[in-house]
Amino acid sequence: MGSYGKKENNAAELMSQFSNLKIADALASYEDADYVIFGAPFDNTSSYRRGSRLAPNSIRAAYDNLESYEVNYGINLLDAKICDLGDLPVYEDVDYILSEIETATATIFHDKKIPVMLGGEHSLTVGALRNLKDITMVIIDAHSDFRDSYMGNKNNHACVTRRALELLGKNKIISIGTRSTSYEEIASGEYENVRFISANEVRASGIDEVISEVMEKTSDRVYFSIDMDGFDPAYAPGVGTPEPYGLTSYDVRSILTSISDRIIGFDINEMTPLYDNGNTSMLAAKLIQDFIASREKALKK
Structure with missing residues (x-):
């Protein structure tokens, strides 16, 4: 694309890069939207169960079965300004797709909209982070993902938190659910430059104490990234690298909605439909609703 959001009207440029698939409730044009959804079907550095490249449309299909009115927040999502650009093409090279995500999200950020990325594997988050500075980050993840390199690749999905630290600086990242x-x-x-809150710590201290720490240590500009394996496999069985003894769906929803009005970028990654019973894609879809509806409610206050 190359413009990095410098054109006055970027809709045509962005639309040429994506497919035409849509999520329910995404009725707004790009020009009018506050939330810009797009899929990134890539899983080529996944090290166990591949298939997260299939997740964006699985999440969209699950979303079709949700009510547009979100009763927990009193928000009709049909009134929220949501656009779905569809999916990026399926690429083979991680460096290339990170560059494509960096370019696309640069435009979205420049236009003062919130990107909502449907992965794909967790390495994809780095592409969006390359556009950001002076922010804090919250990650939901079973794994620390703090290797400098894995399988000969510094952009492997096992390295995403290490790359995020290099981009954002120390004491700017909270990763929750580590085990x-x-x-x-x-x-x-x-390692100590990232605040890792283990799933055991969440269970021992309670979710309210975790939320208090998150609210205290995050700025008014937060990038929120969910690796679906942060949940216990009982809630999200369809993931690439499942780990027992994880977070509950209530834990993650509570963290997400407590700071939704601070979130400037959001992604959901590592959901693998090939191993799902339908629960994981539905949970991912519901998290999108929780984010947008809770943020819309907070902004109305």
Whole structure:
């Protein structure tokens, strides 16, 4: 694309890059939208169960079965200004798709809209983060994803938090739900620059205490990234790298909605429909509704 949002009207340029698939409630044009959904069907660095490239349309299909009126917030999502650009093409190279995501989200951020990215694997988050500075980040993830390189690739999905630290700086990232970390990551000398809140800590201290820390340590500009394996597999079985003893759906919803009015970018990653019973895609779809509806409610106050 190349314009990085410098054109006055970027709709045609963006639309030429994506397919024509849509999510329910996404009735707004790009020009009018506050929330811009797009899919990134990529899973080529996934190291266990691949298939997250199929997730964007699985999430869209599940969303079709949700009511547009969100009773928990008193918000009709048909009134929210949501656009769905469809999916990026299926690319083979992680560096290339990160560049494409960086370019697309640069336009969306420049136009003062909120990107909502449907992955795909978790490495994709880095593309959006490349456009951002002076923000904080909240990650939901079973894994610390703090390797400097994995399988010979510094942009592997196992490296996303390490790359995020390099982009945002120390004490700017809170990762919640951690229960899988290698000794290599802990011994890196950089691990303490991210606040990792384990799933055990969430359970021991309670979700209200975790939310208080999140609200205290995040700025008024937050990028929120959900790796679906952060949930316990009982809630989200269809993920690429499942880990037992995870977060509940209530935990994650509570964290997300507590700071939704601060969120400037949002993504959901690592959902693998090939291993799903339908619950994971439905939960991912519902999280999109929770984010948008809770944010719309907060902005009305």
